[in-house]
Amino acid sequence: MASLFLIPTSLNPETPSAALLPYEQDKIKHLQNFIVETAKTGRMHLKQLSLNTPLQQLNVMELNKHKHDYSALIKPLQDGHDVGLISDCGCPAVADPGSRIVSIAHQMGFNVVPLVGPSSILLALMASGMNGQNFSFIGYLPAEPNLRKTKLQKLEQGILKEKVTYIFIEAPFRNQKLAEAIIGQLNPELKLCLAINLMTENQQILSYSIQEWRRKKLDIDKKEVIFLIGQ
Amino acid sequence: MASLFLIPTSLNPETPSAALLPYEQDKIKHLQNFIVETAKTGRMHLKQLSLNTPLQQLNVMELNKHKHDYSALIKPLQDGHDVGLISDCGCPAVADPGSRIVSIAHQMGFNVVPLVGPSSILLALMASGMNGQNFSFIGYLPAEPNLRKTKLQKLEQGILKEKVTYIFIEAPFRNQKLAEAIIGQLNPELKLCLAINLMTENQQILSYSIQEWRRKKLDIDKKEVIFLIGQ
Known part of the structure; x- marks a missing residue:
């Protein structure tokens, strides 16, 4: 029975490097068929995997090009x-978007x-x-200020009642606005953590209470940020 | 400024092995002070980390022994x-329990x-x-059947309304009962995934609709299982 291997890659597209444990890397050296999110980035990652087959001879299929019909992507598995x-x-x-392929497999x-x-x-x-x-990963908060406000109120209840840690993201150019809205609105005793530029040389993890954030300068414009709110 | 490194370990306590990316392993070779959950398991993992300092010369502090006063655990950081x-x-x-130490740091x-x-x-x-x-990781579901039933009803709403994937665990000797309750109760079109004995030779990932599970035999008694329900 053929297997679908889910292969993680570096978080830093500018310095790609193998992001696998050594003994797990050995499990995928034989692969010749790959489903990638986008071809260019996918090939950059494939270069780092020390595969047995030269890059040019691999079958590299782009997920985004087969959004409505995954049969071509699944074919190699069906062929063993x-x-x-x-x-x-x-x-x-x-x-x-990869979970759809996993589900089909x-x-x-x-x-x-x-x-x-x-x-x-x-x-x-x-x-x-x-x-x-x-903890809950909830993707993006609403961009519209009133909807965002209501959503943050709901999250605040979840933190206070059930000690949930909420994790979310934002388009980098809207980071600063989102952080300011959170710091302005949230219960001063709750915490906001910003995990900035993870796995790069500029990685920073800042975790303070809302009260403390109100006294700090914040500059996260256009950076890669994971937002966490909780206790 | 001293740093607190959060070091992951193997999921399989019977075959401990380094569970770090090679270039990240280099970042921690110099460490001589460790906070571990329990001393015996901690030392077993420390052996695998290729540290510069022999095991006997390390300062290994047990988290569980300092539940109410973490000052001894934090002291090495304060000393630089x-x-x-x-x-x-x-x-x-x-x-x-480690997040409390991270919060103090x-x-x-x-x-x-x-x-x-x-x-x-x-x-x-x-x-x-x-x-x-x-997705939400929610720890344990209630063990009491009626409370569990109500909780599963609530989760079902979250799946149907917001497409949440819920992830939870159970004490291994109660796995079978929990899975049977889920399969008996949940909407037949939702999915249950059981990720069994992850990272061991007996790893199995079974993902079917509730309807399909009703036709299958299930034997997960005393195995390590992560439960996921969703769409």
Whole structure:
């Protein structure tokens, strides 16, 4: 039975490097068929994997080009070949479109083999100092100020009642506005953690109470930021 | 400024192995001070880290022994030494007591450096084929049947309304009962994924609709299982 390997990649697209544990890297050297999120970034990652087959001879299929019909992507598995799934950044099938392929692989009875690697969500959670026993990744908050305000009120209830840690993201050019809205609105005793430029040389993890944030200068414009709010 | 390194470990306590990316392993070779969850398991992991200092000369402090007063654990950081935080299994400060130490380190102004490694929660999510854009880890469900029933009803609403993927765990001897309750109760079109014995030779990731599960035999008694329900 062929297997679908879920292959994580570096979080830093400017300095790609293998992001696999050494003994897991050995599990995928034989692969010749890959589903990637975008071809250019995918090939950049494939270069780092020390595969047995030269890059030019690999079958590299782009996920985004087959959005409405995944049959071509699944074909190599049906023909008995192991396939690797790689997203542009981090762990495939978390906060990216890859989970649909994984779901199809299960439906068709193939093995699914996740490999260990970097997830900005998980690194941010570990480093936040917030509750890791109960956490939610919720994607993006509403951009519209009133809807965002209502959403933040709801999250505040979840933190106070159930000690949830909420993790979310924003388009980098809207980071600063979102952080200011949170600091302006949230209960001063709750905490906001910003995990900035994870796994780059400029990595910074700032975790303060809202009260403390109100006394600090903030400049996260256009940076890669994971937001966490909690206790 | 001293740093607190968050060091992940193997998910399989019977075959401990380094669970770090090679270039991240280099970042912690110099460490001589460690906070571990339990001393015995901690030392077993420390052996695998290729540290510069022999095991007997390390300062290994047990988290569980200092539950009510962490000042001894923080002292090396205050004295200017980098410290490693290691839990018994997987990523520290996620679903374990380590997050309190991370929180204190932030309060006192030390750097917090999370390293990439295995998280059963994240591996299970990647491999489930379920929505990775909106997911919640919620620890344990209530053991009492009526409370569990009400909780599962609430989760069902979250899945149907907001496409949340819920991730939870159970004491291994209660796995079978929990899975049977889910399969008996949940909307037949929703999915249940069981990620069993992750990162061991007996790893199995089973992802089916509730309807399909009703036709299958299930034997997960005393196995390590991550439960996921979603769409």
